[in-house]
Amino acid sequence: MPERKFKYLSKEWTEEVGKRLKKDLTPEKMKHITSSMLTIYTNCPDKKTRALYYKLKDGVVESVSLVEGALPKAEFSITADYDMFAKISRAELKARSALMSGKMTLKGNLVKALTLSPTVDRLNEVIAKVPTEY
Amino acid sequence: MPEKKLKRDDPYFIDFPKRIKAIQKEMAKHGIDVYLGSRLRTLSWTVDAFMPWRSYIVIPPEGLPTAITFVIDAARVQDDSWLDQDHILGYGPMGGQDQVSLLSGLIKPHLKAGKGIIAMETGMGTYLPEGHLTLFEFVMLKAALPKATFKNAHDIIDRLSLIKDAGTINRFREASRIVDIGHKAVYEAICDGGYKNMTETEIAGLAAYAMRKAGSEWEWSFTGGNEIASGYRTGLAAGACTPASRKKLKTGEPLMVDLHAMFRLGLGDHSHNYFLGKATKRQLWHAKNFIDLLHKCLKAYKPGVSPTTLADEMLAFTEERGFQDYMVPGFEHGIGLMGDEWRIGLNDGPFEYWTNPDHVYKKDEMLICAVQYACPEENVGFRYENPILITAKGCEFLSKFPLSIDVV
Numbered sequence: 001m002p003e004r005k006f007k008y009l010s011k012e013w014t015e016e017v018g019k020r021l022k023k024d025l026t027p028e029k030m031k032h033i034t035s036s037m038l039t040i041y042t043n044c045p046d047k048k049t050r051a052l053y054y055k056l057k058d059g060v061v062e063s064v065s066l067v068e069g070a071l072p073k074a075e076f077s078i079t080a081d082y083d084m085f086a087k088i089s090r091a092e093l094k095a096r097s098a099l100m101s102g103k104m105t106l107k108g109n110l111v112k113a114l115t116l117s118p119t120v121d122r123l124n125e126v127i128a129k130v131p132t133e134y
Numbered sequence: 135m136p137e138k139k140l141k142r143d144d145p146y147f148i149d150f151p152k153r154i155k156a157i158q159k160e161m162a163k164h165g166i167d168v169y170l171g172s173r174l175r176t177l178s179w180t181v182d183a184f185m186p187w188r189s190y191i192v193i194p195p196e197g198l199p200t201a202i203t204f205v206i207d208a209a210r211v212q213d214d215s216w217l218d219q220d221h222i223l224g225y226g227p228m229g230g231q232d233q234v235s236l237l238s239g240l241i242k243p244h245l246k247a248g249k250g251i252i253a254m255e256t257g258m259g260t261y262l263p264e265g266h267l268t269l270f271e272f273v274m275l276k277a278a279l280p281k282a283t284f285k286n287a288h289d290i291i292d293r294l295s296l297i298k299d300a301g302t303i304n305r306f307r308e309a310s311r312i313v314d315i316g317h318k319a320v321y322e323a324i325c326d327g328g329y330k331n332m333t334e335t336e337i338a339g340l341a342a343y344a345m346r347k348a349g350s351e352w353e354w355s356f357t358g359g360n361e362i363a364s365g366y367r368t369g370l371a372a373g374a375c376t377p378a379s380r381k382k383l384k385t386g387e388p389l390m391v392d393l394h395a396m397f398r399l400g401l402g403d404h405s406h407n408y409f410l411g412k413a414t415k416r417q418l419w420h421a422k423n424f425i426d427l428l429h430k431c432l433k434a435y436k437p438g439v440s441p442t443t444l445a446d447e448m449l450a451f452t453e454e455r456g457f458q459d460y461m462v463p464g465f466e467h468g469i470g471l472m473g474d475e476w477r478i479g480l481n482d483g484p485f486e487y488w489t490n491p492d493h494v495y496k497k498d499e500m501l502i503c504a505v506q507y508a509c510p511e512e513n514v515g516f517r518y519e520n521p522i523l524i525t526a527k528g529c530e531f532l533s534k535f536p537l538s539i540d541v542v
């Protein structure tokens with residue numbers, strides 16, 4: 001039976017991401033960080049802007065939610081085109097390269113962001129394994 | 135506002151939140167919505183950290199300022215500063231994290247519909263690391279904030295930083311104490327023929343080692359750290375800048391030792407002069423001229439004196455004694471926390487960004503008494519530098535190393 005694929009940035013895909021992050025990432029792996037992060041996807045296929053809001057408390061991914069419209073406040077926000085994020089999710093592009101090229105922008109304290117980047121990479125690794133239809 | 139690191143009763147305590155509030159009061163008075171500082175002197179005076187990389191501070195109309203520096207040094211600056219990690223940010227070559235994006239992002243919330251007055255720091259200086267806003271930075275910020283008006287407003291901080299508070303003065307006193315330890319180490323190393331086979335760079339290094347052992351953070355001067363000159367290099371025409379060279383010290387030659395130490399951004403700067411092994415009568419005549427002039431000079435600094443009145447008095451003395459040809463006709467340069475060097479007082483003289491010769495000294499101003507004697511035709515010269523504090527009736531010279539020109 002073919003593996004079930006989730007439509008990228010759909011409600012189901014978001015729920016699957018949240019489920020896997022909670023299951024696969026231990027507080028130790030996530031260095032007990034408490035933070036919040038928004039990934040803002042511009043130019044989605046339907047021309048809308050969507051965002052994923054991640055809330056972490058003491059290394060536990062408390063929630064992952066899909067946001068349309070008014071964005072909640074977050075410690076970090078990362079903005080890029082839908083296509084750019086899709087490339088990162090498919091492991092075709094490193095987030096660091098996207099940031100260095102200026103095609104992805106980061107808002108938030110860069111020192112903290114660099115400290116947290118290996119931890120965020122772990123989060124991305126889990127997301128990349130979600131069977132996704134782009 | 136938080137107070138970090140030093141307690142109020144610490145001799146080196148400086149009330150930085152009070153400084154920020156004073157700037158904000160001046161901003162309000164001048165209709166400034168946000169202050170963008172970029173000069174090294176401004177950063178030292180507001181952040182209380184040495185910021186060697188291109189850095190900025192954004193001061194809002196109220197509340198805490200945010201400083202930005204190169205990301206590789208941001209955590210260290212934060213560790214040294216009174217500001218917390220949310221108010222010391224790092225910039226780097228990443229989307230949204232470059233200098234212009236960060237600065238415009240910090241400035242925008244203080245403008246109304248993008249309009250308002252942004253104070254900037256521009257100008258001209260003899261001091262290379264001054265840190266004025268560059269043309270490119272200005273053009274990029276103007277493009278990012280097109281409706282805002284930029285106004286050169288460094289006078290605000292120059293005026294506020296002119297009179298030194300107790301913490302600043304004590305930091306300078308400690309830096310001078312450390313410099314004196316460096317001079318003692320040099321003296322002990324070169325006396326009784328110890329100078330033989332030594333080079334100028336070696337003198338600079340051994341002084342640095344002694345001062346570092348005593349707690350100096352850096353031989354701060356951009357002129358090559360400790361400036362050492364011997365022989366003809368002491369008497370370069372109109373010269374007052376001698377980074378140490380590999381020249382070997384020779385018997386019968388003069389040696390000029392100009393040491394720099396830094397303590398919590400307070401700066402020590404003292405020069406002492408020697409003759410190596412022996413001195414001729416003529417060399418000793420030059421030395422006596424110089425020392426007599428310095429005694430006179432140090433007695434002259436007091437409130438009410440200006441660079442012009444002091445120079446007139448000193449140059450009259452040099453003429454009376456017949457050594458006017460050997461004097462560089464200046465007797466001081468400005469000083470403040472790291473980055474504040476050279477110009478004295480405000481930018482209000484006849485030549486833009488030079489000392490106003492009619493600047494009148496007031497109590498608790500500091501300057502470097504800087505006197506240079508140069509006789510190129512005889513390969514002899516001397517330098518005196520010492521941070522001095524203008525007191526109610528005279529001055530306090532902070533380096534206490536005995537004033538003399540020694541034959542060692």
